[in-house]
Structure formats: C-alpha cells, structure tokens
Amino acid sequence: MTDLRALDELLRAQEGDAGCNAGVPIMDQFVEIELRGEDPSERFPGTAIHLRVCPGCRADHDGVLEAARRFGDLEPD
Amino acid sequence: MSAGRTQTTQRTARGDQVSRRWVEQLHADHPRHEDAAAKLHDVLQRAAFHELRRRRGQLPGLSGPEFDDVAQQCADDAMMKILGHVDEFQGLSRFTTWAYKFVVFEVSNKVARHAWQHHPPSPRELTWDHLPDTLTQRPGDLAERREQIEALSDAIEHELTPRQREVFVAIALNDVSIDVLSLELGSNRNAIYKNLFDARRKLRACLAAAGHPVGAAEEAGT
Numbered sequence: 001m002t003d004l005r006a007l008d009e010l011l012r013a014q015e016g017d018a019g020c021n022a023g024v025p026i027m028d029q030f031v032e033i034e035l036r037g038e039d040p041s042e043r044f045p046g047t048a049i050h051l052r053v054c055p056g057c058r059a060d061h062d063g064v065l066e067a068a069r070r071f072g073d074l075e076p077d
Numbered sequence: 078m079s080a081g082r083t084q085t086t087q088r089t090a091r092g093d094q095v096s097r098r099w100v101e102q103l104h105a106d107h108p109r110h111e112d113a114a115a116k117l118h119d120v121l122q123r124a125a126f127h128e129l130r131r132r133r134g135q136l137p138g139l140s141g142p143e144f145d146d147v148a149q150q151c152a153d154d155a156m157m158k159i160l161g162h163v164d165e166f167q168g169l170s171r172f173t174t175w176a177y178k179f180v181v182f183e184v185s186n187k188v189a190r191h192a193w194q195h196h197p198p199s200p201r202e203l204t205w206d207h208l209p210d211t212l213t214q215r216p217g218d219l220a221e222r223r224e225q226i227e228a229l230s231d232a233i234e235h236e237l238t239p240r241q242r243e244v245f246v247a248i249a250l251n252d253v254s255i256d257v258l259s260l261e262l263g264s265n266r267n268a269i270y271k272n273l274f275d276a277r278r279k280l281r282a283c284l285a286a287a288g289h290p291v292g293a294a295e296e297a298g299t
Contacts, residue, residue, distance in 0.1 A: 010250075011249075011284075011292070062131075063132075
C-alpha cells in the first residue's frame with residue numbers, strides 16, 4: 001500500500017455513511033439480498049458504505065452471512 | 078381451531094410459509110412449542126460455536142470448558158431475546174436469518190467484553206504522541222509529502238476535540254477494536270464511530286485547507 005493510499009484509508013469518511021445503528025434492524029434483509037446474488041447497496045446504500053469502513057459492523061455482517069450460508073433455512077418441524 | 082390459535086395465527090401471519098410456522102410454533106401456547114424451541118436453540122448453539130471460532134483471534138486464552146460456556150451463554154441469551162421479540166418479526170427475511178442475527182450480535186458483544194476485560198487499551202494507545210512509522214516522514218520524501226504529514230500531525234493535535242483525538246488515535250492509529258474502546262469509554266459502537274467519522278472528516282478538511290488534499294471523488298465534504 002502506498003503512503004498516499006494508507007493516508008486515504010486512515011482518513012476514510014464517506015458521505016452517505018449510515019452509521020452503526022442503521023444496520024442493526026436490516027442486517028438480515030441485507031444478507032438475504034446478498035444470498036440471492038443481488039446487490040444490497042441499491043436498497044441500503046448507507047449501510048453498504050458503512051460496512052466497507054466499520055470493522056465492527058463488518059464482522060457482524062460477515063457472521064450473519066456465514067451463519068445463513070452454513071446453517072441454512074431450517075424448518076421448525 | 079380455538080380462539081387462542083386464531084389470535085396466534087393473526088399475530089404472526091407475515092413472511093414465507095416456513096417463517097410463519099417458526100413464529101407460530103415458538104409461541105408458548107402452541108402444542109409444538111417445546112420441539113420448535115429446542116430445534117432453534119440447537120442451531121443457535123452451533124452458530125454461536127462457529128462464530129466464536131471465527132473470532133478466535135480476539136479471544137486469546139479462551140478454550141475448553143470456558144469456550145463452551147461462552148457459546149452456550151450466547152445461544153441462551155439469543156434464544157431469550159428471540160422469544161421476547163418473536164412478534165416483532167416482520168417477515169422481511171427468512172426467520173432463521175433473522176434469528177442468526179441475534180446470536181451473532183450476542184457473540185459480538187461477549188467477545189468484545191472478554192477482550193476488554195483481558196486486554197484493555199493501554200494508556201499509550203489512547204494518547205496522542207506521534208504518527209505511526211508507516212506515515213512518518215522519511216529521508217528523501219518530497220517537500221510536499223513532508224508538509225502534508227506535518228499538517229496532519231498539527232491537525233490531530235490542535236483541531237480535534239479531546240474525544241475525537243482519543244478515538245482517532247486509538248482506532249485509526251493503534252488498531253484498538255471499536256467495541257473494546259466503546260467499553261473502555263463507557264460508550265457504544267455507534268457513538269464512537271460518529272466520533273471517528275467526524276475526526277476523519279475534520280482532518281481531511283484541515284489537510285485540504287492547508288493545500289494538501291487526500292483522496293479524490295469520494296472524500297468527505299469540507
């Protein structure tokens with residue numbers, strides 16, 4: 001990574017970032033759009049921006065996505 | 078169908094067919110409640126184990142029975158919350174994906190608390206001293222580069238609020254986890270992220286004002 005690129009990453013603050021709280025209620029919907037092979041940034045642009053920058057929310061997102069992929073959609077009976 | 082079952086059906090008739098069955102059967106008055114709850118708890122526990130293993134890098138020293146206990150606690154707490162909020166499920170995703178969200182958030186919270194209790198940020202990680210080696214000036218740097226770094230150091234020291242400086246120094250310069258820092262400062266992830274975002278935006282604006290802009294089209298407004 002070049003110094004300039006490192007500095008750009010260090011100061012990354014993109015307009016439209018929805019923040020952490022906005023992603024909590026829609027994280028399952030966001031993940032399901034991805035599971036269908038579609039782009040969630042069209043429906044949730046602010047959270048898509050946020051997940052590129054916030055490592056905490058990114059880890060949570062990745063966990064939900066992986067659980068949905070690995071354990072799937074069980075039936076209750 | 079009894080009046081009680083009719084009410085149950087009415088209050089849960091959202092989402093796909095499988096999701097609707099989950100919601101219906103997780104109500105305490107449903108004859109299959111115990112079986113459905115046990116099946117959900119089982120998959121939550123497996124998801125908790127998997128998620129804890131995925132975050133094992135943040136859990137040095139956690140293994141064996143203690144690891145199992147944390148996974149069990151995550152599944153139990155997620156289950157309690159799901160049962161308490163089951164009527165709030167809107168059917169906008171599959172029920173199981175909605176449920177996985179609860180257990181992943183439980184793991185996230187417990188991992189952060191464990192990391193904070195065992196490895197809280199050091200005073201050095203919270204205090205402004207100097208830029209990391211990757212960004213500091215080196216022999217042979219162009220004058221413009223040197224001026225940019227000096228402008229950044231000056232802005233960190235003089236333009237940020239004390240909280241913005243503390244958050245920026247900890248997370249951006251010293252790789253402290255945002256959740257660990259939230260616990261250390263008695264705050265929450267969203268508030269700390271806002272501090273970090275505002276600090277970054279202010280620093281970009283300062284560099285731009287000093288004639289040393291960083292980034293191009295997607296940089297924050299000044």
